[in-house]
Amino acid sequence: MFQIRGVIVLIGYMRVSKSDGNQSLDLQQDALLSSGVDTKNHYEDKMNGRHDKRPGLEACLRAMRKGDTLVVWKLDRLGRNLNHSVKMVEKLTKQNIGLKILTGQGAAIDTTCPEGKLIFSIFAALSEFERDLIVERTRAGLVAARARGRKGGRP
Secondary structure, X not given: OOOOOOOOOEEEEEEEOOOXXXXXXHHHHHHHHHOOOOHHHEEEEEOOOXXXXXHHHHHHHHXXXXXXXXXXXXXXXXXXXXXXXXXXXXXXXXXXXXXXXXXXXXXXXXXXXXHHHXXXXXXXXXXXXXXXXXXXXXXXXXXXXXXXOOOOOOO
């Protein structure tokens, strides 16, 4: 783990998709507490992850300092999609901030250790591959549409 200030601070982020009370943060909060994240370092949002502005996440990221570790129950609670999550982790890594994903499909991730860095690098490569495929399909679709006399874009 990173140790810049001598003390590793764990900061937790939680998110549920609905703010109407139908979903609870209890499961995520219990997981953060059992992983050692103090309740005063818990940040939360009750909104869909596709929103760019998430006040809880923004406050959480502002609270992070070099050497801290962001702890999240599952990767999908953090980013809008895999590409967004990869970019966020790259930003955290540049700031010397670790990321620990407690659970998820396949394995937990901890970028403060070599194995976690490897796993996340694989995710990053898959995300880049997915983005390239989308661009390729979009271009092919535009070529096919133009061949049929259709134009894309705004009138």
